[in-house]
Amino acid sequence: MGRTLAEKVWDEHVVRAATPGTGEPDLLYIDLHLIHEVTSPQAFDGLRLAGRGVRRPDLTLATEDHNVPTLDWDQPIKDPVSRTQVETLRKNAEEFGVRLHPLGDLDQGIVHIIGPQLGLTQPGMTIVCGDSHTSTHGAFGAIAFGIGTSEVEHVLATQTLPQARPKTMAVTVTGELPDGVTAKDLVLTLIAHAGTGGGQGYVVEYRGPVIEALSMEARMTVCNMSIEWGAKAGLIAPDETTFAYLAGRPEAPKGDDWDAAVAHWKTLVTDDDAEFDAEIVLDASTMTPFVTWGTNPGHGVPLGGSVPDPDSFAEESDRVGARKALEYMGLDAGTPMREIKVDTVFVGSCTNGRIEDLRAAAEVVRGRKVADGTRLLVVPGSARVRLQAEDEGLDVDFKEAGAEWRGAGCSMCLGMNPDQLAPQERSASTSNRNFEGRQGKGGRTHLVSVPVAAATAIRGTLSSPADLEPTSEGAR
Amino acid sequence: MEAFRTHTGIGVPLRRSNVDTDQIIPAVYLKRVTRTGFEDGLFAAWRGEPSFVLNRDPYDAGSVLVAGPDFGTGSSREHAVWALQNYGFRVVLSPRFGDIFRGNAGKAGLLAGQVDEKVVQRLWSLLEAEPGTTISVDLVEKTVRAGTGPEAVEDSFDIDDYTRWRLLEGLDDISLTLAHDADIAAYESQRPAWKPTTVSTRAGA
Numbered sequence: 204m205g206r207t208l209a210e211k212v213w214d215e216h217v218v219r220a221a222t223p224g225t226g227e228p229d230l231l232y233i234d235l236h237l238i239h240e241v242t243s244p245q246a247f248d249g250l251r252l253a254g255r256g257v258r259r260p261d262l263t264l265a266t267e268d269h270n271v272p273t274l275d276w277d278q279p280i281k282d283p284v285s286r287t288q289v290e291t292l293r294k295n296a297e298e299f300g301v302r303l304h305p306l307g308d309l310d311q312g313i314v315h316i317i318g319p320q321l322g323l324t325q326p327g328m329t330i331v332c333g334d335s336h337t338s339t340h341g342a343f344g345a346i347a348f349g350i351g352t353s354e355v356e357h358v359l360a361t362q363t364l365p366q367a368r369p370k371t372m373a374v375t376v377t378g379e380l381p382d383g384v385t386a387k388d389l390v391l392t393l394i395a396h397a398g399t400g401g402g403q404g405y406v407v408e409y410r411g412p413v414i415e416a417l418s419m420e421a422r423m424t425v426c427n428m429s430i431e432w433g434a435k436a437g438l439i440a441p442d443e444t445t446f447a448y449l450a451g452r453p454e455a456p457k458g459d460d461w462d463a464a465v466a467h468w469k470t471l472v473t474d475d476d477a478e479f480d481a482e483i484v485l486d487a488s489t490m491t492p493f494v495t496w497g498t499n500p501g502h503g504v505p506l507g508g509s510v511p512d513p514d515s516f517a518e519e520s521d522r523v524g525a526r527k528a529l530e531y532m533g534l535d536a537g538t539p540m541r542e543i544k545v546d547t548v549f550v551g552s553c554t555n556g557r558i559e560d561l562r563a564a565a566e567v568v569r570g571r572k573v574a575d576g577t578r579l580l581v582v583p584g585s586a587r588v589r590l591q592a593e594d595e596g597l598d599v600d601f602k603e604a605g606a607e608w609r610g611a612g613c614s615m616c617l618g619m620n621p622d623q624l625a626p627q628e629r630s631a632s633t634s635n636r637n638f639e640g641r642q643g644k645g646g647r648t649h650l651v652s653v654p655v656a657a658a659t660a661i662r663g664t665l666s667s668p669a670d671l672e673p674t675s676e677g678a679r
Numbered sequence: 680m681e682a683f684r685t686h687t688g689i690g691v692p693l694r695r696s697n698v699d700t701d702q703i704i705p706a707v708y709l710k711r712v713t714r715t716g717f718e719d720g721l722f723a724a725w726r727g728e729p730s731f732v733l734n735r736d737p738y739d740a741g742s743v744l745v746a747g748p749d750f751g752t753g754s755s756r757e758h759a760v761w762a763l764q765n766y767g768f769r770v771v772l773s774p775r776f777g778d779i780f781r782g783n784a785g786k787a788g789l790l791a792g793q794v795d796e797k798v799v800q801r802l803w804s805l806l807e808a809e810p811g812t813t814i815s816v817d818l819v820e821k822t823v824r825a826g827t828g829p830e831a832v833e834d835s836f837d838i839d840d841y842t843r844w845r846l847l848e849g850l851d852d853i854s855l856t857l858a859h860d861a862d863i864a865a866y867e868s869q870r871p872a873w874k875p876t877t878v879s880t881r882a883g884a
Contacts, residue, residue: 218866219859226840230859232866234874242756244712253853258863261876270710284710291712302877323875335755335779349779351757353786353852361856363863367839399697400749400775433752435778460873467871499697499752520696520747527695617754619706638701638753640724 205474207371208440209406212346212471216329218363228365234328234345235262236358237314238301240292241269241619242333246356247295257299259362264323265296265303268313270619273582273609276306285620299359312585312611315339315553319423320587322452326441326468331358336553336635338429341438342422343445344471346406348436369435370480372405373473376413378488383667385563386421387555387633387652389413390428391493393485395503402434405481408473409439413487419448420559427554428635431500440472492667494540495637495650497528502637504540506655506667512536531639532647533627540665543649547630548579548660549642550653551609552616555633556584558591560653565597567657568604570674574663579606580622582614606660618643631659680788682849683818686769688742690814690825691732692806696747700780703751703759717762733766737811745802745814746773751780751791760787770816772823772836774799785842786852790818792836798823801832818847 206214219230236259238246243265250256257263270285280286289306296303304310310317315336318324326344331337335349354364374393394401409425417425422439429437446465449455456464492506502525504511513525513536529536534543550556550564561583573579581601583589589611592598598608615622616634624630624646633656637648649665658666695702708720725731732738744763750773751759760783763771771789774796784791794802805826806812814825816836821843825832838846845852856863 219862226844228841230856230862232863232870235877241709245714245757248712248714255853261878264877269706282710288710288712323877325875328874333755333757335753349755351755351760351779351783351786353757353783357853357856360853361863362867363856365841365852365856367841399752403775403778430753430779433749433778454875454877456873456875463871464873499699524696617701617706619709636699636701636753638699640705641701644705644707644724 205477207473207477207479208344208408208471209346209371209438212327212329212344213368215327228367230363231329231366232363233262233331233358235264235318235323235330237318237330237332237337238263238265238355239269239314239334240267240288242352243295243355244288244291245352246359247299249356250359255360257301257359260300262362263301263359264318265292265301266311266314266317267292267306269613269617271306271612272620273612273614273622276610309586312588313553313556313613315427316556316584316588319343320585322449322455325449325455325464326445327471331364335430336427338434338437339423339427339553341426341429341436342419344438344441344468346436346438349430369406370404372402372407372481372483373479374407374409375411375482375484376409376487377411377484378413378486380413380487380490383654383669384490384492385652385654386417386424388490388493389487390425391495391500391503391650392490393483394428394432394500395493396485397432397483399431399499399501400433402429402432405434407434407437409437414439415442418559419444420557423557424554428500431635441468492652492655494655494665496532496534496540497525498531498637498639500635500637500650502528506540506665508540510534510536510538510540541670543665544629544663545577545631545649545659545665546628547624548577548656549582549615549630549632549634550580550656551582551584551614552634553584554635555653556582556588558588560633561588561592561597562595563653564657565600567654567668568606568661569600571604571661571671573605573660577660577663579604579660580609580615581606582609582622583611585611615642617641631656631665680849680851683788683790683846685815685817685819686742686790687813687815688769689737689740689811690743690745690802690806691738691741692803693732693744693746694803697749697752698746699753700751700756700759700777701753704756704762709756709758714761715765717758718765721762721766742767743770743772743814743816744768745799745806746771747799748774748796750776752777755779757783757787760784760789764789772799772802785846788846790816790838790846792816792823792838794823794834794836798832798834805830805832818843
């Protein structure tokens with residue numbers, strides 16, 4: 204029988220196979236280990252305590268992203284606790300010989316933006332990071348997943364991880380995405396359909412004509428959200444779109460190495476006779492802009508819909524969850540989503556902070572003004588995305604519209620730095636989690652696509668670009 | 680890691696499902712560079728409400744948390760496990776755990792036992808009717824026991840065999856893996872030369 208893409212990549216990395224029937228996991232080799240300031244300090248401490256080193260600093264890359272400020276980022280960090288954490292990463296990188304892209308460096312940025320941008324993220328690799336959105340790298344046909352700090356220490360010490368072989372699932376997306384419907388809407392629709400635990404125990408392969416037609420950036424958006432429905436990882440078979448994205452990037456193979464790599468990458472597809480343990484089929488043609496109303500990413504409805512009635516859910520635990528969610532969100536069942544007023548719009552994060560996202564947002568706000576009483580925060584995913592956007596004049600579009608143009612980092616996605624919602628403040632956010640307090644204690648988050656975020660900033664209520672008056676200026 | 684065989688402690692009913700790791704400990708509490716001191720961040724938003732279960736005697740002295748399905752979803756932060764341990768929890772029971780949380784718990788020595796949803800419902804009723812009721816968790820037999828009489832709960836829980844073995848023996852994963860150092864070196868000697876490294880641009884610059 205043939206093998207799936209995930210099984211091929213897994214098999215290529217087994218250092219030591221589990222003895223069948225023992226319940227022992229495989230020992231898996233890790234090709235790339237990404238680290239950041241929040242989940243690594245205790246791991247380096249563990250190494251020091253045990254007198255161990257980093258086995259492969261040459262397969263390890265560090266950056267500062269989670270708690271760094273996006274204002275005055277060229278100044279020393281004001282919050283002493285945040286500063287200590289960043290300084291700890293710098294000391295550890297120096298002591299253990301790990302390459303670091305610190306705040307102010309051209310290659311600094313959200314860890315899941317800079318891996319692909321540098322060309323370090325390549326098909327067929329195993330990639331881990333102490334961050335659950337590591338699944339983003341699966342867009343290149345890599346097995347990429349988030350790990351905890353004990354596992355970070357394990358990878359630092361051994362460049363391997365004991366891992367039980369996951370089951371495989373296909374998510375096949377047929378039809379065609381309608382105009383104005385993005386990869387973000389697709390994945391939010393999927394999560395509402397499958398539930399936040401629907402992917403648990405599976406490595407998911409996204410496939411079918413709609414996935415093949417997506418850009419690399421859109422594929423990263425889809426794979427990024429794999430963890431939001433519980434999947435171990437999500438991946439997409441590499442193809443010409445993948446190779447074209449990688450060609451010429453700083454860490455991509457060159458010359459004969461490139462030819463050898465591409466020849467191998469072309470074998471990384473699911474065989475026709477391979478079988479998945481489960482499959483979900485979705486028709487993209489029926490999809491519309493999709494937004495969340497509640498407090499987990501599965502709480503979503505079409506933008507044209509209304510806040511659901513908790514009593515409409517079949518399961519008692521879902522009814523209880525929905526009631527708690529509506530209370531927290533300050534919403535009444537039956538309210539049309541388009542009538543929900545938003546205080547802050549956040550464009551950024553490892554889900555939607557790439558250059559293509561900023562272009563899409565700028566296109567909507569160009570020649571328009573952010574609504575009175577609404578704040579639009581635009582945070583590039585990396586320093587290079589920021590510079591590229593400035594080269595293209597996107598920062599001018601944002602600033603002329605009345606938006607705040609910031610430095611790179613995770614920012615309001617998780618509110619670890621000063622970019623936070625106030626209690627009961629409501630956001631439309633292009634990020635990945637609408638958990639209670641995620642963007643600040645008491646903050647209320649609606650997850651949205653980039654075009655919906657930008658249009659919402661202009662109208663002040665949840666909106667799509669189709670709801671906006673045409674501009675006199677038109678497209679530039 | 681300290682070996683875990685059995686534990687008996689006051690049960691805490693957490694009547695919530697989908698408790699993600701942002702609820703267990705919000706991001707603003709993740710700035711410490713140690714593995715200790717995270718107890719103040721545990722369930723920080725809910726601890727502000729006087730009626731929250733951990734603000735009530737005798738639940739505040741609990742060490743066995745009984746939660747609804749999908750406990751520990753979301754962020755990979757191991758701080759969620761540390762916060763529970765720092766507070767005093769040794770065991771969490773839930774019908775379903777987030778994968779990364781369950782893995783982190785196993786590494787750090789917190790027992791994450793998967794129980795049937797009906798068992799959770801019965802434990803909740805029991806713990807609310809008789810605050811301070813203790814739950815006994817036996818990792819050797821994979822059983823949970825609480826209460827006496829007709830309302831008593833006695834059932835089994837699930838945990839993967841490998842994690843159970845490591846917890847019972849108090850084994851450290853890294854030492855186990857380093858015993859296979861020769862296998863790792865053999866694997867490394869056969870990796871293709873075109874695989875990327877993080878030093879290439881610096882070396883070639």
